[in-house]
Amino acid sequence: MMATIAQGIIFLKxxxxxxxxxxxxxxxxxxxxYSSQMIDNEDREVVIVCNKAHLPKVVFAxxxxxxxxxxxxxxxxxxxxxxxxxxxNLKILIKTVPEVIGYFFRPLGRKIEYLQWKLRTGRVxxxxxxxxxxxxxxxxxxx
Numbered sequence: 001m002m003a004t005i006a007q008g009i010i011f012l013k014x015x016x017x018x019x020x021x022x023x024x025x026x027x028x029x030x031x032x033x034y035s036s037q038m039i040d041n042e043d044r045e046v047v048i049v050c051n052k053a054h055l056p057k058v059v060f061a062x063x064x065x066x067x068x069x070x071x072x073x074x075x076x077x078x079x080x081x082x083x084x085x086x087x088x089n090l091k092i093l094i095k096t097v098p099e100v101i102g103y104f105f106r107p108l109g110r111k112i113e114y115l116q117w118k119l120r121t122g123r124v125x126x127x128x129x130x131x132x133x134x135x136x137x138x139x140x141x142x143x
Contacts, residue, residue, distance in 0.1 A: 005080060006049045027116040028057050029103055032065040045074040051082035053092035060100045 006019050020038045025031035039046065046066065050058045055077065062075060083089055099116075102109025114132045127135060 006047065006078075026120050027099065027113060028054065028061045029064065029099075029109075029113070032058075032061045036065050045076060047076045047078060049078045049080070051092070052079040053083065053089040054096060055079045056093065057096040057100050060103050064103045 020035060022031055022034045022038060025034050048058060048062060058079075059077065062077075066075060081089075083092070098108065099112055102112040110133060111129065114129050117132065
């Protein structure tokens with residue numbers, strides 16, 4: 001769905017952009033990390049498409065990955081309303097606060113990432129928290 005929305009943005013923007021589809025992530029931070037690894041080292045603009053309710057979380061994940069961990073580059077955000085209900089958007093926004101704190105306070109962040117990994121990916125792999133950290137730390141997936 002995001003790729004379709006991004007194509008519409010590219011059409012409106014009028015400049016040729018290459019759409020990268022990252023499909024391995026289990027949360028916003030790993031989505032940014034995997035996406036940053038897909039981008040070549042050229043000085044290109046990065047366009048991020050996201051739900052408006054997720055924008056604060058996406059901005060902080062972008063800062064964590066693109067400013068602190070990779071070469072600095074020009075980044076544009078194109079938020080859109082995925083949901084129309086104000087209460088629903090507020091719930092989404094409130095749910096993202098611990099995740100954002102976890103980006104910069106890693107003990108909390110690792111626990112949140114573990115829960116997200118278990119819940120969102122439907123993994124049948126049985127790993128406890130310690131095994132999860134051991135498996136993903138060497139690959140750089142836990143920043």
